[in-house]
Amino acid sequence: MVSAVSPVIxxxxxxxxxxxGWIDQPFVSKHNPKPPGSMVVISIEPTFRxxxxxxxxxxxxxxxxxxxxxxxxxxxxxxxVRELYEAENQGRSEPxxxxxxxxxxxxxxxxxxxxxxxxxxxFPAQIESxxxxxxxxxxxxxxxxxPVEPRPEGYNPLGMKNxxxxxxxxxxxxxxxxFDAIRRRDTDALGASLNDCMVCWERLLxxxxxxxxxxxxxxxxxxxxxxxxxGAMYSGCGGGYLLVISKEKVLGxxxxxxxx
Numbered sequence: 001m002v003s004a005v006s007p008v009i010x011x012x013x014x015x016x017x018x019x020x021g022w023i024d025q026p027f028v029s030k031h032n033p034k035p036p037g038s039m040v041v042i043s044i045e046p047t048f049r050x051x052x053x054x055x056x057x058x059x060x061x062x063x064x065x066x067x068x069x070x071x072x073x074x075x076x077x078x079x080x081v082r083e084l085y086e087a088e089n090q091g092r093s094e095p096x097x098x099x100x101x102x103x104x105x106x107x108x109x110x111x112x113x114x115x116x117x118x119x120x121x122x123f124p125a126q127i128e129s130x131x132x133x134x135x136x137x138x139x140x141x142x143x144x145x146x147p148v149e150p151r152p153e154g155y156n157p158l159g160m161k162n163x164x165x166x167x168x169x170x171x172x173x174x175x176x177x178x179f180d181a182i183r184r185r186d187t188d189a190l191g192a193s194l195n196d197c198m199v200c201w202e203r204l205l206x207x208x209x210x211x212x213x214x215x216x217x218x219x220x221x222x223x224x225x226x227x228x229x230x231g232a233m234y235s236g237c238g239g240g241y242l243l244v245i246s247k248e249k250v251l252g253x254x255x256x257x258x259x260x
Contacts, residue, residue: 003047010070013259014044015057015103016145016235016243019197020112020175022205024097026121028171029114031163036113036125037172040179041103042139043110045257053150055236057100063088064104077105081123094158098123107131107259109139111179114172130183136258138185142230144244144253148221151238155213160206171200191231191245198222198233208237225250 020039022028029037050056064072067087073080081101089095099112102124108131112124119125130136174197181189201208202219209218218239225232225244235241244250 003045005048006046009046009049010065011046012061012064012068012070012072013104013107014046014050014061015100016042016044016143016256017055017057017099017103018042018175018243019178019193019233020172021099021197021236022097022201023114023168023172023175024099024112024121024124026116027161028163028168028204029121030116031165031168032114032116032172033165034169034172035115035117037115037169038111038113038175038179039099039172040175040182041099041106041110041112042256043103043105043107043259045259047257051147051150051240053238054240055151055234055238056240057096057103060084060088060096060100061104064101072105077102080105085122102127109135109179109182109258111175128179130179131260133260135182135185136260139182140255140258142187142190142245142247143255144246144250145235145256146225146242146244146250146253148218148234148239148242149216150240151236152213152215155211155238157205157207157211157237159211162204162206164203167200167203171197171204174200187245187247188230191229194231194233194243194245195226198226201237205237209234211238214238 018040023037178193229246
């Protein structure tokens with residue numbers, strides 16, 4: 001899709017991650033006693049510019065824009081994912097997870113299954129995607145994206161790690177539950193999977209929502225929306241956007257266009 005801002009931001013898609021995030025990182029998935037663990041990503045039409053430092057793979061997108069000159073090459077997606085993964089993570093001690101690349105490159109709504117025993121958990125053991133128009137239009141109606149604020153400079157969510165295996169398994173299950181809820185077009189179950197994912201984040205990596213560099217009480221804000229609507233989670237650690245699941249309008253939020 002070509003939008004009015006395409007000449008400025010390029011045509012590389014955007015991506016949102018729903019439940020299960022962090023299971024794509026080998027330092028997490030290696031503790032999963034019930035692999036594979038899953039997470040869900042959505043490829044988004046680039047009709048606007050996402051905030052940087054908001055958990056929406058804007059850094060990965062910038063690398064893709066640079067190496068592919070603003071447009072996805074017409075090559076097998078798995079090949080593109082590996083090329084982009086290598087380009088972004090070369091020399092990095094804390095690499096971006098492959099879900100960032102997959103969410104940009106694979107169209108539709110995708111469940112990514114990670115197993116540390118397969119490729120060291122760097123790439124999914126399996127990818128399943130939903131690309132039918134009916135499901136995409138339903139998700140566009142119930143997923144509301146509320147801008148909060150970018151994560152601050154100097155913020156790192158990995159200062160505390162409590163990688164308890166049962167909670168890692170639960171995190172990976174939230175991705176399965178999320179994908180199944182989308183497949184069934186079940187608003188309440190989808191919201192519950194996002195809520196459960198945030199519980200796992202807070203236990204496994206407590207500084208995803210509480211950190212000295214964070215000025216806003218992200219946990220309190222999250223609870224407000226979880227109580228009022230079917231469910232909610234942040235687009236990434238440290239804030240970014242609040243992803244709210246609701247059949248009704250959410251004040252201040254916008255909706256996205258899924259790339260099929």
